[in-house]
Every structure is written in C-alpha cells, then in structure tokens.
Amino acid sequence: MANSERVSVEVVVVGGGIIGLSIARQLAVRGVQVAVVEQTRIGTGASGAAAGMLAAQVETEEDGPFFDLQVESRRLWRKWAATLPDETGMQLGYREEGIYRIAESEQEARQLQERLAWQQKKGFGGAWLDRQALKAQLPGLCDDVYGALYVPDDHQLDAALAVEALRRSVVGHGGNVLEGAHVLGLLQNGSRVTGVQTVGGIISASAVVLAGGMSVPLLLRPLGYRLPLMPIRGTVCALYPHAPFLKRTLFGTGWYVTPKSDGRLIVGATQEEGANTREVPVGALVTILQRAGKMLPELQRLPFHSAWSGIRTGTADRLPVIGPVPGVDGLFVATGHFRNGILLAPVTGEVMAGYILNEAHPTLDVRPFLPERVLESGAES
Numbered sequence: 001m002a003n004s005e006r007v008s009v010e011v012v013v014v015g016g017g018i019i020g021l022s023i024a025r026q027l028a029v030r031g032v033q034v035a036v037v038e039q040t041r042i043g044t045g046a047s048g049a050a051a052g053m054l055a056a057q058v059e060t061e062e063d064g065p066f067f068d069l070q071v072e073s074r075r076l077w078r079k080w081a082a083t084l085p086d087e088t089g090m091q092l093g094y095r096e097e098g099i100y101r102i103a104e105s106e107q108e109a110r111q112l113q114e115r116l117a118w119q120q121k122k123g124f125g126g127a128w129l130d131r132q133a134l135k136a137q138l139p140g141l142c143d144d145v146y147g148a149l150y151v152p153d154d155h156q157l158d159a160a161l162a163v164e165a166l167r168r169s170v171v172g173h174g175g176n177v178l179e180g181a182h183v184l185g186l187l188q189n190g191s192r193v194t195g196v197q198t199v200g201g202i203i204s205a206s207a208v209v210l211a212g213g214m215s216v217p218l219l220l221r222p223l224g225y226r227l228p229l230m231p232i233r234g235t236v237c238a239l240y241p242h243a244p245f246l247k248r249t250l251f252g253t254g255w256y257v258t259p260k261s262d263g264r265l266i267v268g269a270t271q272e273e274g275a276n277t278r279e280v281p282v283g284a285l286v287t288i289l290q291r292a293g294k295m296l297p298e299l300q301r302l303p304f305h306s307a308w309s310g311i312r313t314g315t316a317d318r319l320p321v322i323g324p325v326p327g328v329d330g331l332f333v334a335t336g337h338f339r340n341g342i343l344l345a346p347v348t349g350e351v352m353a354g355y356i357l358n359e360a361h362p363t364l365d366v367r368p369f370l371p372e373r374v375l376e377s378g379a380e381s
C-alpha cells in the first residue's frame with residue numbers, strides 16, 4: 001500500500017497472529033472479503049513463540065463454558081489438521097500421541113484424579129497411571145512422581161507452521177494478508193467504525209476486529225474505553241536430541257517438555273507477570289531447565305538448540321475476550337488468550353465469524369467471554 005492509498009474490504013482484522021488469521025480464515029471461507037493487517041510479519045508475536053500444545057483437558061481444572069470452548073476448539077483443530085494440508089500444501093506438525101500430566105505430590109495426584117472423573121463423566125477420554133504404571137511407560141522419569149493423568153486426545157502442533165498455513169488458507173480463499181502495515185487508529189462515522197488508518201493509507205471496512213494481543217487497548221482508548229491487560233512473558237528453549245528421546249508431551253507444575261515433528265524438544269515455560277520485552281533472561285532458562293531436568297534427569301545431557309520468549313496477553317481472570325464492543329457498531333475484539341491461544345484459535349475464528357455475520361454459535365455458551373466483562377468506560381478520548 002502506498003502512503004495515500006485507500007482500499008475497501010468488508011472486514012479488517014488488525015493483527016496477524018494465530019487469532020487474527022483464524023478469524024480471517026473463517027470469514028474468508030464464508031466468502032467475506034477480508035484483510036489481515038499485521039504491523040511486522042505474521043506470527044512474530046506470541047503465536048510464533050508458542051509450544052503448540054492443544055491441552056484442553058490437561059490444562060483445565062474445572063468444568064464450565066471455558067472447558068467447553070477449549071474442547072470444541074480441539075475438535076476443530078483435528079478437522080483443520082486434516083483439511084489445511086490439502087488446502088495449503090503444507091503440514092502443521094500435528095501429532096496425536098497425547099499428553100501426560102505428571103503429579104508431583106499426593107495432593108496433585110488426588111486433584112488430577114478428580115479432574116479425570118468429571119471429564120470422563122462428560123464423555124472425554126483419559127486414564128490414571130499410578131507411579132509404577134507411569135514408570136513402566138517412562139523409565140527416564142525420576143522416582144519423585146506420584147502418577148500421571150494421561151489424555152490421549154490432547155494433541156499438539158507446530159505453531160509457526162500453523163500460522164503460515166492459516167495465512168495461505170486466507171489468501172487461498174480470496175483474503176488479503178498485509179505485512180509491515182501498522183494500524184495507527186480506527187476510523188469512525190458517528191457511533192460506527194468505518195475502517196482503519198495504517199502507516200500506508202486507509203482501509204475502509206464495515207467491520208473491524210482488533211486481534212493485536214497486548215496492543216488492543218491502545219486502539220480502544222480514543223473511543224473512551226479502557227481494557228486492562230497484563231503482559232506475561234514466557235521463556236522457553238529447544239533441545240535437539242541426536243536420537244528420538246520422548247514420544248509424548250510431559251506436562252508438570254511449572255514445566256513441560258514437548259517433542260516436535262522436526263526433532264526438537266521444547267522445554268518450557270516461565271510465566272513472568274508484567275514482563276513485556278522479548279529478552280531471554282538467563283535466570284528464566286535456568287528455572288525451566290532445572291524444573292524439567294529434575295523430573296527427567298536425562299534431559300540434562302541433551303544438546304542445547306535455541307531459546308526465545310514471547311509475550312502472552314492476560315486478563316484479570318485469565319479468560320479470553322471475544323465479541324463486539326458495546327456502543328460502537330462494527331467493532332469487535334479478540335484478545336486475552338493467555339496461555340491457550342493456539343488451542344483456542346479455531347473456535348475464536350468460528351465464534352467471531354458468527355458475531356460478524358449475526359449467526360449465534362449452535363452449541364457453546366460464549367457470553368462469559370464478551371468484552372463487557374472487562375471493558376471499562378471513561379478513559380480519556
């Protein structure tokens with residue numbers, strides 16, 4: 001786009017992370033003219049840093065609409081993993097081996113068994129492995145384990161590959177993905193949003209979706225809205241075993257180890273609240289490697305490959321924000337996906353496409369994720 005250019009689409013999505021791209025895809029497959037506008041390159045935010053676990057059951061402590069949202073998204077990923085490779089000519093590194101949630105105390109073992117019980121009651125799979133059964137499957141684990149919840153249906157993928165596949169899918173369905181296009185502000189006519197002002201010019205649209213992670217509040221502020229979000233840095237590293245080392249993901253308290261399709265083992269992750277720069281503190285690396293290395297001592301002998309960090313976006317209740325902005329026609333928000341944004345991308349795309357096209361989701365209760373839960377009015381405009 002040249003500086004003074006003006007283009008027109010039906011929907012503009014601000015932010016080329018996995019959330020923005022999934023929303024754009026679900027609109028594009030329905031024939032909506034959509035443009036994703038990304039300030040740098042797609043996937044350079046949290047999405048490109050993620051470990052790619054689709055841990056709907058393993059990560060959820062209680063039943064409710066958030067659990068339902070996650071398992072629905074996991075179901076959609078399974079579908080997308082089958083269709084996106086044909087659509088885009090690329091694999092997602094999708095792996096179906098399941099995830100172990102390791103118990104590191106008796107109390108944790110009890111809690112995980114309770115979790116398994118309510119999840120099984122709802123019809124989801126899983127098994128409890130006591131210490132002996134677990135050690136028989138994973139002899140490399142230390143003796144200080146109290147069993148594990150094994151969830152066969154919690155899968156994983158390569159987040160960076162998924163981002164690129166979604167970009168191709170959007171473009172393949174007639175959408176646009178503009179990179180290097182920083183959105184400076186929203187355009188309005190009365191109470192209606194009419195597009196966005198980018199560094200390269202104006203994009204007119206009848207709907208705008210703000211999916212820029214931590215930057216969403218900046219674009220809402222001139223409208224008089226405050227959206228309190230917290231940056232939570234995650235530091236991870238990759239090891240590169242010479243021979244296959246681990247088949248399934250291990251997930252513990254404050255650590256995980258997940259084997260990727262390209263041979264790397266990703267070890268994560270810190271949760272550094274308030275940290276909003278993407279540096280890799282040595283202390284953070286030491287912490288995750290010590291935690292994981294204590295549980296899986298052989299890990300300490302593996303060759304180091306690389307380390308990086310990403311900024312998760314968290315709301316106060318750690319639930320995502322998905323839906324229309326009250327009082328501003330045509331404006332929608334999708335942010336706050338914290339540590340589950342890769343998992344939640346398909347369902348967020350589906351729910352948001354429904355809001356924009358006035359179609360209610362047929363099964364899910366998505367009201368708990370509406371923006372009014374967290375939006376505060378009265379910010380300086």
Ligand SMILES: Cc1cc2nc3c(=O)[nH]c(=O)nc-3n(C[C@H](O)[C@H](O)[C@H](O)COP(=O)(O)OP(=O)(O)OC[C@H]3O[C@@H](n4cnc5c(N)ncnc54)[C@H](O)[C@@H]3O)c2cc1C
Nearest residue numbers: 015017019039045046047052053183212234310341342343
């Ligand atoms: C270390 C780590 C590990 C993780 N592991 C997992 C995991 O295993 N499973 C899981 O489900 N989730 C995981 N997550 C969480 C997941 O990565 C995030 O929830 C998800 O990526 C959020 O996606 P997003 O599209 O909202 O944000 P982002 O990926 O941050 O994308 C937002 C995009 O908006 C762009 N943008 C911002 N402002 C503007 C503007 N004004 N104009 C144009 N563009 C703009 C940014 O450049 C950015 O590309 C992990 C996160 C981290 C950090």
